[in-house]
Amino acid sequence: MRTPQTSPGDTADTPNSFRQQPDDRGHFGDFGGRYVAETLMPNILALEQAYDEAKKDPAFTDQFEDLLEHYVGRPSPLYFAERLTEALGGAQVWFKRDELNHTGAHKINNCIGQILLAIRMGKTRIIAETGAGQHGVATATVCARFGLPCVVYMGAEDVRRQSPNVFRMKLLGAEIVPVTSGRGTLKDAMNEALRDWVANVDDTFYIIGTAAGPHPYPAMVRDFQSVIGTEARAQIQQRTSRLPDLLVACIGGGSNALGLFHPFLDDADVKMLGVEAAGLGLDGDQHAASLTGGAPGILHGNKTFLLQDEDGQITEGHSISAGLDYPGIGPEHAWLKDIGRVEYTAVTDDEALEAFQLLCRTEGIIPALEPSHAIAAVAKRAKEMDKDAIILANLCGRGDKDIFTVAEKLGVEI
Amino acid sequence: MNNANRIAAAFAKPHPALVCFVTAGDGDTAANLDALVEGGADVIELGMPFTDPMADGPAIQAANIRALKAGTTTQDVLMIANEFRERHPDVPLVLMGYANPMVRRGPEWFAQEAAGAGVDGVICVDIPPEEDSALGPALRERGIAPIRLATPTTDDFRLPTVIEGSEGFLYYVSVAGITGKQSAAQDSIDAAVKRLKAATDLPVAVGFGVRTPEQAGAIAKVADGVVVGSALVDLVAEHGVDAPAHLRDLTARLAKAVHSAERAAA
Numbered sequence: 001m002r003t004p005q006t007s008p009g010d011t012a013d014t015p016n017s018f019r020q021q022p023d024d025r026g027h028f029g030d031f032g033g034r035y036v037a038e039t040l041m042p043n044i045l046a047l048e049q050a051y052d053e054a055k056k057d058p059a060f061t062d063q064f065e066d067l068l069e070h071y072v073g074r075p076s077p078l079y080f081a082e083r084l085t086e087a088l089g090g091a092q093v094w095f096k097r098d099e100l101n102h103t104g105a106h107k108i109n110n111c112i113g114q115i116l117l118a119i120r121m122g123k124t125r126i127i128a129e130t131g132a133g134q135h136g137v138a139t140a141t142v143c144a145r146f147g148l149p150c151v152v153y154m155g156a157e158d159v160r161r162q163s164p165n166v167f168r169m170k171l172l173g174a175e176i177v178p179v180t181s182g183r184g185t186l187k188d189a190m191n192e193a194l195r196d197w198v199a200n201v202d203d204t205f206y207i208i209g210t211a212a213g214p215h216p217y218p219a220m221v222r223d224f225q226s227v228i229g230t231e232a233r234a235q236i237q238q239r240t241s242r243l244p245d246l247l248v249a250c251i252g253g254g255s256n257a258l259g260l261f262h263p264f265l266d267d268a269d270v271k272m273l274g275v276e277a278a279g280l281g282l283d284g285d286q287h288a289a290s291l292t293g294g295a296p297g298i299l300h301g302n303k304t305f306l307l308q309d310e311d312g313q314i315t316e317g318h319s320i321s322a323g324l325d326y327p328g329i330g331p332e333h334a335w336l337k338d339i340g341r342v343e344y345t346a347v348t349d350d351e352a353l354e355a356f357q358l359l360c361r362t363e364g365i366i367p368a369l370e371p372s373h374a375i376a377a378v379a380k381r382a383k384e385m386d387k388d389a390i391i392l393a394n395l396c397g398r399g400d401k402d403i404f405t406v407a408e409k410l411g412v413e414i
Numbered sequence: 415m416n417n418a419n420r421i422a423a424a425f426a427k428p429h430p431a432l433v434c435f436v437t438a439g440d441g442d443t444a445a446n447l448d449a450l451v452e453g454g455a456d457v458i459e460l461g462m463p464f465t466d467p468m469a470d471g472p473a474i475q476a477a478n479i480r481a482l483k484a485g486t487t488t489q490d491v492l493m494i495a496n497e498f499r500e501r502h503p504d505v506p507l508v509l510m511g512y513a514n515p516m517v518r519r520g521p522e523w524f525a526q527e528a529a530g531a532g533v534d535g536v537i538c539v540d541i542p543p544e545e546d547s548a549l550g551p552a553l554r555e556r557g558i559a560p561i562r563l564a565t566p567t568t569d570d571f572r573l574p575t576v577i578e579g580s581e582g583f584l585y586y587v588s589v590a591g592i593t594g595k596q597s598a599a600q601d602s603i604d605a606a607v608k609r610l611k612a613a614t615d616l617p618v619a620v621g622f623g624v625r626t627p628e629q630a631g632a633i634a635k636v637a638d639g640v641v642v643g644s645a646l647v648d649l650v651a652e653h654g655v656d657a658p659a660h661l662r663d664l665t666a667r668l669a670k671a672v673h674s675a676e677r678a679a680a
Contacts, residue, residue: 313514
């Protein structure tokens with residue numbers, strides 16, 4: 001691992017830190033940045049300025065925290081998974097229960113932050129992209145809560161496989177636009193949302209759902225999601241009087257993982273494991289593991305690891321989980337991999353499906369297919385660790401939305 | 415004549431320049447390009463197909479998909495450029511596209527290959543001035559003009575940033591939106607071009623939403639160049655390998671309107 005770097009603005013008495021990224025141009029080492037069309041640049045710069053001002057304004061942070069407490073239901077519990085721990089026969093497994101949030105996933109944390117910023121900037125129309133539909137539901141929810149019109153772009157294929165979430169968004173008053181370009185999944189939805197934004201820059205705020213996209217989105221989404229790790233860090237110390245040995249989280253774009261990891265980055269003894277979707281296996285092209293199976297490139301406003309061919313054409317990710325099949329990843333993860341602070345691995349569809357069932361039966365918790373990937377990695381690692389070691393994993397979403405996919409996979413008709 | 419000089423010469427003609435766009439690998443590209451030149455295009459923009467053309471409307475998105483489905487590679491695009499250069503030694507050729515295919519093998523590789531193929535300029539949609547180092551220095555070193563885009567959202571505060579480091583010509587995107595969708599009101603174009611020309615000595619070409627000879631002629635009264643893309647790409651979509659005759663016809667009508675426009679006093 002490289003030693004932490006101080007940014008040029010740091011004074012001599014600031015300790016070295018992994019938590020000072022990005023630089024003032026939005027770069028995380030070689031990654032990140034603002035690779036957008038000129039039409040969007042003034043908007044991106046205005047957003048950066050508005051966010052910088054908002055995060056220093058106690059009125060903004062007070063309102064954010066108040067909504068997280070009373071509307072979202074934070075803090076989410078930190079739960080010791082006793083029977084799972086017993087079943088695995090190794091390290092203690094603890095879960096940060098972000099699936100208990102209002103709307104059933106971590107996505108709402110970020111949406112609360114961004115809609116408050118949108119209102120602060122005087123924007124009157126909200127757009128979003130969604131894959132599994134969790135971010136779309138969270139965006140539609142906050143739009144209903146604040147009375148703003150909401151347009152959600154969703155790949156046509158995802159509309160098909162996530163129909164419960166589509167109906168939820170409609171109930172919440174959102175307009176769903178099915179996107180048929182490309183293969184009709186998350187990346188195509190993001191292209192279409194960017195096309196909408198570029199044509200409606202004056203009144204529209206684009207709520208991006210993960211810690212990716214042009215600066216300041218990766219840093220801003222990370223900051224809003226860091227409530228996960230900040231709570232977890234205090235909770236685990238209160239309960240066990242120490243820090244965990246290993247943090248585990250699944251990664252599509254990477255916002256739940258960064259939210260958990262970021263507050264721990266300077267705790268040198270805490271190891272971290274990000275889990276990508278290996279789909280049908282990393283040896284073929286049917287996976288969504290940008291870090292473990294991709295290469296650096298530029299897409300959707302940032303430089304990061306991408307699934308792409310030798311000509312830089314973007315290839316489609318595959319995962320059983322619609323929330324993980326994005327062909328890119330947040331730029332801060334690309335940097336954390338590059339410097340070696342976080343380890344990244346990948347878990348197949350079948351392994352995730354097995355972990356999904358394991359958690360259902362041992363703990364009475366139906367997880368989403370996304371964190372099922374994290375649970376599969378936990379199962380592997382726990383067995384290799386001492387019984388007094390602590391693994392803390394993020395249970396970032398609940399599985400109600402996935403029961404149809406799981407039933408189909410298991411050959412069950414419901 | 416080489417590289418940026420060809421662009422300068424095209425804009426030094428006694429009349430405004432017609433800039434015509436088609437996507438590489440869509441239909442018989444060599445024949446399509448020849449038709450544009452025969453019709454009277456002064457500058458050729460060759461689109462590099464990309465899987466995720468975020469700034470493009472349905473027409474050019476579809477052209478990208480057709481080109482990629484036909485198996486078009488970066489090497490094919492460079493070969494099309496190279497053969498065009500052999501057939502048309504004096505017509506400026508500009509590559510237009512997105513960052514990822516341009517930087518995939520490194521900016522130096524791309525700049526060297528493009529220069530070798532006789533490319534005069536590059537328009538990269540998603541590399542704003544703030545990220546110039548990703549491609550700009552490599553292009554300039556090889557004598558290829560990095561052509562920047564200015565838009566209705568580029569305010570006076572930001573305009574100098576866009577102009578600095580821009581070469582060849584300044585491409586004014588006349589609508590805040592994607593290609594080929596809606597057209598800007600003529601008086602907003604007049605005002606914008608006046609503002610840009612007051613800020614730079616570079617020629618100013620206007621594009622996005624320009625489809626007809628009438629529109630092109632009106633813009634040519636104030637601008638140094640007029641860019642037409644989606645209307646030409648639509649002809650390729652409609653007529654496939656028979657597109658060249660139709661491209662030649664539309665280009666000739668556009669060229670007549672643009673070349674005969676009486677320029678308003680500056």
